Amino acid sequence: MTVAAAPVLVSRSRARRKISWQTISDHAILIAGSLLMILPVFAAFMTIGASDVEISRHGMQFTDGSHLAENFDKALFTQGGFTGAITGSTMLLNSFILGIGFAIGKIIFGMMAAYAIVYFRLRFATFAFWVIFTTLLLPLEVRILPTYEVVHGMGLINTYTGLILPLVASATATFFFRQFFLSIPEELVEAARIDGAGPVKFFFDILVPLSRTMIAAIFIIMFVYGWNQYLWPTLITTDEAMFTLVRGIKQIYQSIDGGSDIPEFGRALALAFIAILPPVLVVVIFQSWFVKGLVESDK
Amino acid sequence: MKRASFNQLGLPVWLLLPQLVIIGVFFYWPAAHAVRSSFYLEDPFGFGSTFVGWDNYAGLLASAQYVKVAVFTLGFTFLVTFFSLSIALVLAVKADKVIRGTRTYRTLLMWVYAVAPPVAGFLGVMVFYQGNGPMTEFLALFGYEFRLGVNYYDTAAAMVAVATWNHIPVNFIFFLSGLQSIPQSVKEAAMIDNRSGTRRFWDITFPLLAPTAFFLLIINITYALFDTFGMIDALVKGEPGNNPMTLVYKVYVDGFRGNDLGGSSAQSVILMVLVLVLTVFQFRVMDRRIHYT
Amino acid sequence: MVHVALKSISKVYPNGVRAVHPTSFDIQQGEFIVLVGPSGCGKSTLLRMIAGLEEITEGELSIAGRVVNDIDPAERDIAMVFQNYALYPHMTVYNNMAYGLRNRGMAKADIDAAVSTAATMLNLTEFLTRRPSQLSGGQRQRVAMGRAIVRNPALFLFDEPLSNLDAKLRGQMRIEIKALQRRLGVTSVYVTHDQVEAMTMADRIIVLNGGRIEQIGTPAEVYHQPASTFVASFMGAPPMNLLPAHYNGNGRVHLSETIHIEAPVSADYSGQVKLGVRPENVGIVDSSHPDALRFDLEFVEELGAGRLLHGKLGDSGLIVHIPHTDPIPGGEVYVGLPKSALVMFNHETGMRL
Numbered sequence: 055m056t057v058a059a060a061p062v063l064v065s066r067s068r069a070r071r072k073i074s075w076q077t078i079s080d081h082a083i084l085i086a087g088s089l090l091m092i093l094p095v096f097a098a099f100m101t102i103g104a105s106d107v108e109i110s111r112h113g114m115q116f117t118d119g120s121h122l123a124e125n126f127d128k129a130l131f132t133q134g135g136f137t138g139a140i141t142g143s144t145m146l147l148n149s150f151i152l153g154i155g156f157a158i159g160k161i162i163f164g165m166m167a168a169y170a171i172v173y174f175r176l177r178f179a180t181f182a183f184w185v186i187f188t189t190l191l192l193p194l195e196v197r198i199l200p201t202y203e204v205v206h207g208m209g210l211i212n213t214y215t216g217l218i219l220p221l222v223a224s225a226t227a228t229f230f231f232r233q234f235f236l237s238i239p240e241e242l243v244e245a246a247r248i249d250g251a252g253p254v255k256f257f258f259d260i261l262v263p264l265s266r267t268m269i270a271a272i273f274i275i276m277f278v279y280g281w282n283q284y285l286w287p288t289l290i291t292t293d294e295a296m297f298t299l300v301r302g303i304k305q306i307y308q309s310i311d312g313g314s315d316i317p318e319f320g321r322a323l324a325l326a327f328i329a330i331l332p333p334v335l336v337v338v339i340f341q342s343w344f345v346k347g348l349v350e351s352d353k
Numbered sequence: 354m355k356r357a358s359f360n361q362l363g364l365p366v367w368l369l370l371p372q373l374v375i376i377g378v379f380f381y382w383p384a385a386h387a388v389r390s391s392f393y394l395e396d397p398f399g400f401g402s403t404f405v406g407w408d409n410y411a412g413l414l415a416s417a418q419y420v421k422v423a424v425f426t427l428g429f430t431f432l433v434t435f436f437s438l439s440i441a442l443v444l445a446v447k448a449d450k451v452i453r454g455t456r457t458y459r460t461l462l463m464w465v466y467a468v469a470p471p472v473a474g475f476l477g478v479m480v481f482y483q484g485n486g487p488m489t490e491f492l493a494l495f496g497y498e499f500r501l502g503v504n505y506y507d508t509a510a511a512m513v514a515v516a517t518w519n520h521i522p523v524n525f526i527f528f529l530s531g532l533q534s535i536p537q538s539v540k541e542a543a544m545i546d547n548r549s550g551t552r553r554f555w556d557i558t559f560p561l562l563a564p565t566a567f568f569l570l571i572i573n574i575t576y577a578l579f580d581t582f583g584m585i586d587a588l589v590k591g592e593p594g595n596n597p598m599t600l601v602y603k604v605y606v607d608g609f610r611g612n613d614l615g616g617s618s619a620q621s622v623i624l625m626v627l628v629l630v631l632t633v634f635q636f637r638v639m640d641r642r643i644h645y646t
Numbered sequence: 647m648v649h650v651a652l653k654s655i656s657k658v659y660p661n662g663v664r665a666v667h668p669t670s671f672d673i674q675q676g677e678f679i680v681l682v683g684p685s686g687c688g689k690s691t692l693l694r695m696i697a698g699l700e701e702i703t704e705g706e707l708s709i710a711g712r713v714v715n716d717i718d719p720a721e722r723d724i725a726m727v728f729q730n731y732a733l734y735p736h737m738t739v740y741n742n743m744a745y746g747l748r749n750r751g752m753a754k755a756d757i758d759a760a761v762s763t764a765a766t767m768l769n770l771t772e773f774l775t776r777r778p779s780q781l782s783g784g785q786r787q788r789v790a791m792g793r794a795i796v797r798n799p800a801l802f803l804f805d806e807p808l809s810n811l812d813a814k815l816r817g818q819m820r821i822e823i824k825a826l827q828r829r830l831g832v833t834s835v836y837v838t839h840d841q842v843e844a845m846t847m848a849d850r851i852i853v854l855n856g857g858r859i860e861q862i863g864t865p866a867e868v869y870h871q872p873a874s875t876f877v878a879s880f881m882g883a884p885p886m887n888l889l890p891a892h893y894n895g896n897g898r899v900h901l902s903e904t905i906h907i908e909a910p911v912s913a914d915y916s917g918q919v920k921l922g923v924r925p926e927n928v929g930i931v932d933s934s935h936p937d938a939l940r941f942d943l944e945f946v947e948e949l950g951a952g953r954l955l956h957g958k959l960g961d962s963g964l965i966v967h968i969p970h971t972d973p974i975p976g977g978e979v980y981v982g983l984p985k986s987a988l989v990m991f992n993h994e995t996g997m998r999l
Contacts, residue, residue, distance in 0.1 A: 080447045081454070087444040088461035090518070094476045095468070097487065101479075113485030163372045170368035175358045182369055189380050191632050195579040195601045196624045199608040199617050200383035200390065223379035228372060241732035243358075244699050245793075249746030250720035253359045259745070263736040282469035284583030285605070300469045304587065323479070326472050333467035338460055345463075348523075349530045 095330065102126070102323045109319035121320060129324035140294040140302065142325055149281055149298040149329070155218045156280030157273045164227025164272075165265070169257060171228075172235040173243065189224045195285060202289050212293040221286060227272055230347070234268045235261070271347020274340050278333040299329035384625070390618035402615075409619035419603070419620075426599045429513060430577040436517040438566070438573060441524030446554070448525075449532040459529060466522035470580055474587025477515035481507075502589065502596060509597045512588055516581050523576075524569050531565035532558070571635045575628070600624060649675040649833045650696070650801060655705035657691050657857075665691040667857045668705060673835065678827055680836045682844040683854035684880070690805060692854070693837045697803050698722050710800050720749070725794035726803040730810060731786045733778040739765075739789050740774040743796045764792040767826070784815045791823070795830070802827065802834040808843065820846055841881045845869065853877050870924075872989065875996040878922050884954060886989075887928070889921040889962045893990065893999075902960040905939055910988035911999055918993035925954065925967035927987035931980050938980035941966070946974055955979075 101109060102125050103117035130142040167186060171179055194201065201220050210216025238261075246256045262269075287301040294302075303325050337344050359365075391409055393402040413419045448458045465473075480488045481501045489499045499507050535558065543557040579601055589596040593606055600620065608617030650673040657666040666688040673679050681689040694700035696707065698719035707714055714722050733742050740761055747757045765771045768788040778786055787807065794802055807823070808816045824847050827834050838844055844851050845865045853860040853868060853876075861873035872878035878886040892900040893909060895916040900906040931938050939959060947954040953974065955966040959981070966981060990999045 077451065080451050083447050084444060084451065084454075084458045084462075087440070087447075087521075088458060091462055091465050091521070094480055094518070095465075098476055098479060111485070113482050113490070114479055114487050163375065166368040167372035170365035173358050174365035174368075175360050176362075176365050179365075182373065186372060186376060189376055191628055192380075192384065192625055193575070193579045193628075195582060196604075196621050196628065197380075197383045197387050198605060199614065199621065200386035201379060203386065204379065204383050219375060220379040223375045225372075225376075239730055239732060241728040241730055242734070244694075244697075244719075245726070245728060245732035245734075246745075247699065247719045248697065248724065248726050249793075250749035251745075253361070253364055255749065256359075260734055260736075266736075278467050282467070282472075284469060284471045284586070288586075289609070300471055300583070303475060304471065322475070326475055329472050330468050333469075334464050337467040338464050341460060341463075345459075345526055345530060348526060 098323050099327055102320060102327060104320065106319050106321075109323075125320035125324045126328075128318070128321045129328060132321075140297055142299070142302075142328060144295060145297050145299045145302045145325075146328060148296060149300065149332070151214060152217060152283065152287070152298050153277045153281035153333075155214065156221055156283075157276035159218060159222040160227040160276045161269055161272055163222060164225075164229075164231050165262075165269075167225075167228045168231035168235055169261065172232055173253070173256075186225045186228055190226065190229060194221065194224070198285060198289065205290060210290075212291055212296050214296075216290050217287060217296070218280075220290075221280065221283060227276065230272055231265070231268070233350075234265060238264060267343060268347065270340065271343045274336055274344045275347055277336060281333050299325060303329060387618045387621045387625075390614055391622045393615050395612075395614035405615065409615040410623075413616060413619055413623070422598055422600055422603050425509065425597045426578065429509070429516075429581075429597070429599060430574055432513045433516045433520065433577040433581075434570065434573040436513070437520040437524050438569060440517070441521045442528050442562075442566075444521070445525050445528035445532055446558075448529055459526075462525050463522045465519060466526070468519060469583065470516075470519055471583030471587045473515050473519040474584035477511055477584070477588055478590070481511045481514075505595060505597055508588060512581070512585060512597065515584055515588065516577060519584065520573065520576055523572065527565055527569055527572075528562065531562050535561050567638060568635075571631060574631065578624075578627075648672045649677070649710060650835070651706075651708045652696075653706040653708075655692070655695060655707060656703050657688070657695060657700065658703045665857055666695070669859055670705075671852065671859070671862055673833060676831045676833055678824070678834045678836065678847060678849045679852060680838060680844040680848035680850075681852050681854060682838055682841060682880075683860075685839060687854040688857040689837045689839075689854045693803055693805055693835060696801075696835060697724055697726050720746075723800040724803055725797045725799040725801075726805065727790045727794050727807040729806040731778070731790040731807075733786060733789055733793075735778055738775050738777055739770060739781070739792075742778070742789055743793045746793065746797055760796045760798070761792075764795040767795065768792050783811050784819065787811060787815075787819055791826070795826075799832065802832050802836075804834065804836040804838075806838055807836075809838070809840070816843075823847070841883070845881070851881075853880065855880075870987075871998070872922070873998055875920055875922070875991045878989070878991070882924065884925055884965050884967075886922045886924050887964050888991070889923070889959065889964065890993070891919050891921045891990075893917065893919045899990065901939075901962070905960050907937055907939070907983060908985055910985050910990055913990070913999040915992065915999055919999065920991040920993055920996075921983075922989040922991060923983055923987055925965045926952075927984060928964065928966040929982045929984065930966070930968060930972070930975050931982040933978065933980045935980065935982055937982050939983070941979045941981045943975065943979050 097114045100116045101114045103120060103122040104115055105121045171183055205216045205220055242260060246260055251259060282300055284300050287298050291297055303322060392404060392406060394405045395402045444462055448455050480486050481499060482489060483501050492499045501508055501511055543553045547553045581599060582601055585598060585602050604617050604620045607613045653670050654668040656668045658664045681692060683689050691700060695702050702715050709722060743761045743764060744757050747760060765774055768791060770788055770792055773781060773785060808819050811819060820843055836847060848865055850862060851865055851868045852862050855876050861868055861877050868877060869881055875888055878888060889901055893916060897909050897912055898906050899909045899921055941957050941959055943955055943957040945956050952967055952969050957964060991997060992999055
């Protein structure tokens with residue numbers, strides 16, 4: 055150890071002379087990167103404080119915020135859209151239903167299937183595995199039209215079931231849970247069996263409590279994924295009362311170029327801000343779970 | 354499967370059933386349907402369909418527009434992947450290196466992960482707004498008139514910029530955790546063996562990151578191909594017109610706007626094959642690289 | 647009284663690999679049996695078949711007079727201690743011990759009593775509300791023991807329970823487990839690859855190799871009268887010296903053209919043999935001794951309590967163990983191989999003659 059330590063010391067002291075410049079440039083790059091990430095959203099948020107007239111005249115701007123409350127109020131509580139049947143708060147509610155419903159659906163179906171595949175001796179387990187995991191290969195976007203026809207044929211247009219279930223039809227969560235279950239020491243099942251726990255007891259007494267962090271991580275990833283869905287909600291919800299935020303914003307800013315009136319920039323920006331906030335908060339607050347879940351399960 | 358598993362038949366079947374039913378109804382059936390429709394010509398008014406064999410595919414490949422979209426998709430995918438991977442790598446290396454603030458930088462650099470692509474696209478519209486968007490005004494200082502939605506290349510550039518911005522966080526998270534998982538002893542051994550930081554990065558760190566980078570490459574290609582739909586839809590304001598678009602966007606435009614069911618299905622099938630090839634390639638290479646991790 | 651009986655038990659995995667060849671032995675009430683062998687010898691598979699965690703391919707297993715082949719592990723009245731302890735990480739020490747009892751529907755008061763008795767016995771009382779992650783390796787090991795004890799089983803099964811501990815703790819836990827087993831009088835089957843554990847803990851040792859039993863016997867029998875060259879070299883550190891030799895049935899063994907000594911047994915056999923002798927049984931003798939053999943001393947390994955002399959007898963390597971009180975011999979060294987300490991093995995089959 056003493057021999058090995060010497061060169062490290064040399065390189066450390068050498069580094070110390072340059073340390074200030076190196077460190078400053080490192081931080082400068084990181085700050086520039088952070089600004090790149092923050093500025094567009096920050097500018098948009100600052101602009102919400104302006105009136106539509108000001109925005110249409112000057113674009114994004116820093117304001118005194120005099121119209122902030124007005125624009126948020128319009129975004130959340132004034133009815134808008136083509137038929138005037140939807141408010142921002144309804145869209146917010148729909149977004150939560152989609153995000154939470156999707157995440158819960160994924161977790162429940164995924165855990166059940168992964169439990170069956172990992173912990174039971176099944177003759178068709180390999181077959182089931184492949185049937186399920188092929189779905190990882192083809193995102194919904196690729197088979198959007200026929201899926202729409204199937205859902206349409208079942209009369210599920212403009213329903214939460216039709217909105218959520220087809221999105222659940224992929225194996226991501228099943229795959230995550232399978233990986234996680236495989237990493238749980240085998241002896242735990244054996245100890246539980248000797249302790250007289252059957253498959254159901256083992257699942258609820260041991261496996262679910264052990265998976266808590268994993269469940270939380272997957273919930274966060276899936277909530278953000280569901281919340282941010284766009285293409286499928288665009289197709290499946292034609293009734294404006296079913297719109298989610300991400301899908302509904304388009305309706306508002308699309309009129310930016312269309313009408314002869316001054317477009318509702320303030321309202322659209324306020325809605326965008328409301329659409330960004332919940333998933334960002336979830337990701338930032340539960341950062342460590344989220345990162346762990348993302349990095350460990352995706353491999 | 355575990356060594357000592359439960360040995361019964363009823364329960365696991367019930368556990369698997371919901372997942373299998375959902376997948377069957379909403380995945381396999383539509384996928385099979387897409388393959389079937391790709392060989393038929395649908396009457397636009399809904400009066401039956403005619404079997405046309407490979408005509409839909411032949412028509413696509415002969416279509417100058419389809420080829421143009423394919424070429425754009427290729428270039429778009431390449432640029433987004435290249436920029437978001439390299440910017441994220443630089444940021445991750447720096448964030449891993451600084452002694453103070455790694456966690457703060459991580460938060461600041463990753464939260465954009467949660468911004469939905471269409472919302473990112475809307476912000477892009479504002480930033481590049483014709484006439485008074487901040488970026489438009491900035492470019493005007495250099496005498497360039499940026500015309501989003503009018504000039505094909507300007508719109509394409511905005512798409513690349515927004516997609517890159519939106520996808521840096523995922524790459525950053527994976528690169529950073531890849532860097533942090535390199536054992537301290539390896540870093541110390543490298544310090545002893547090599548004085549130059551740059552050489553250390555290319556000789557030691559980069560090879561150890563290679564599996565992560567490769568995995569991310571696939572993720573990025575998939576992202577650029579599929580997840581950018583909302584972003585593009587926002588930037589072209591739902592009016593493709595003469596604007597650039599990706600293959601997935603064209604599936605949507607032809608199928609839902611143009612009512613060309615056969616052509617749209619054929620495009621879906623081509624994309625499916627593309628993804629399958631990509632995945633097989635991923636597994637092949639991953640298998641060979643597995644020792645590195 | 648026979649407590650556990652294995653009759654031609656064998657294990658063939660679905661992929662056709664035969665992990666355990668038909669194996670039979672009986673375990674007496676209260677006996678401490680150690681299954682020992684290198685990794686892959688089938689010792690764990692055998693234990694897991696007794697536990698019911700692995701299906702028995704062929705043969706019959708009975709515990710306390712009841713055939714248990716098709717009985718669930720929970721119903722076999724056994725308890726098992728795992729190599730990695732397999733403690734439930736999300737449960738407290740108390741709940742780890744109580745879980746099995748609750749599943750049996752035992753009354754709360756009885757569970758409390760059983761857990762606190764076990765906890766007292768294992769010095770765990772103050773840790774009952776902690777979780778496994780807050781315990782040291784040795785404490786976790788004790789909790790795993792406690793979980794086994796509270797069940798008050800007919801049979802204890804140990805699957806390499808000490809191999810995750812450091813050397814010092816291992817020595818200490820070895821004694822504790824043995825003492826506990828004596829005190830509770832519960833029949834035990836203990837699997838290990840560590841021959842020291844086998845020697846120190848067992849009433850009887852079963853040496854396994856390649857899915858077959860090499861020898862069953864008391865530690866002394868296995869050590870001094872190994873049934874095969876495998877047992878001879880597996881048990882003991884350093885292992886038994888095995889010298890290639892020739893035996894032609896006339897009562898003498900030829901270690902080389904010129905070196906020959908009296909054979910330990912008179913077997914009806916002639917041909918190549920291996921002559922086995924434990925290092926501590928080789929004596930340093932005077933050159934004038936009638937059976938003195940010339941030993942080329944190459945180097946000395948200091949052990950503190952004794953010394954190992956490494957060298958050659960003729961062309962074959964020989965290790966001699968001498969007490970530290972004896973001087974390191976200098977000059978020409980001669981050794982004697984006492985007849986009573988010699989064992990002879992068939993060179994082809996490796997079996998003792």
